[in-house]
Amino acid sequence: MINNDSTITNEKQYKSNYNRSTNKNQISPIKSTAELGYLDSTRVCGDERYTELSCVLICSICQNILWKPVACVTCENAFCRGCIQTWANKQKQPRQVTCPFNCMFQEKRAPPILNILLSKLRIYCVYAPNGCGQVLSYDALEGHEQTCQYERTPCQICQKPVSHRDQNDKHELRQCFKEIYDRNPDYVQVQFIKLLDVIETSQRRIQALEKLLGIRSQENK
Ligand SMILES: [Zn+2]
Ligand SMILES: [Zn+2]
Ligand SMILES: [Zn+2]
Ligand SMILES: [Zn+2]
Incomplete structure (x- = not known):
């Protein structure tokens, strides 16, 4: 009260x-x-x-x-x-x-x-x-x-203010790394993006295999 x-x-x-x-x-x-x-x-x-x-x-x-x-x-x-x-x-x-x-x-x-x-x-x-x-x-x-x-809060990685309200304004790891790279085009940032490529490729392969085996992917739940 x-x-x-x-x-x-x-x-x-x-x-x-x-x-x-x-x-x-x-x-x-x-x-x-x-x-x-x-x-x-x-x-x-x-x-x-x-x-x-x-x-x-x-x-x-x-x-x-x-x-x-x-x-x-x-x-x-x-x-x-x-x-x-x-x-x-x-x-x-x-x-x-x-x-x-x-x-x-x-x-x-x-x-x-x-x-x-x-x-x-x-x-x-x-x-x-x-x-x-x-x-x-x-x-x-x-x-x-x-x-x-002010609904936007800084991304914990790149500090860019990100909206949680707007689903179209999704801030994914790739955009995040690009944000860091644009600010500081350092070799290490390029490595991050390449690493992400590798991760995404293997994720796709896992998903394809899961589909083949009839296992429901964690992410699709
Ligand atoms: Zn009553
Ligand atoms: Zn109430
Ligand atoms: Zn306000
Ligand atoms: Zn970010």
């Missing part, structure tokens, strides 16, 4: 996360809010006016700020859509789902007032630890994160 202290120190906390990850040589990929399915309350921009407001906006399942909330038709409590779905899926009798407050659960739209209150929140982009300085409205958050350039 949010208390006064946590909201005031939010900014500090989120920035210290930022420092912690940039101090390391390797930055691990960060999932977007939509992928996570929850909104950590430390990401709410520290404005005291919203401290009490934020308390009302907590999901009782994940204890984070409601993300895409829906409500229980009986008790009208709201939950993140993802949270209540996971909750319902865990129950033994799928036809008699109870909400966390023990009433028969049926999903209904979250009360409009909740969405109005949520829209007043200002939230740090999930990629702030990678250096994004944007603070966004609740409603603009998802759209921003879909295009935020």
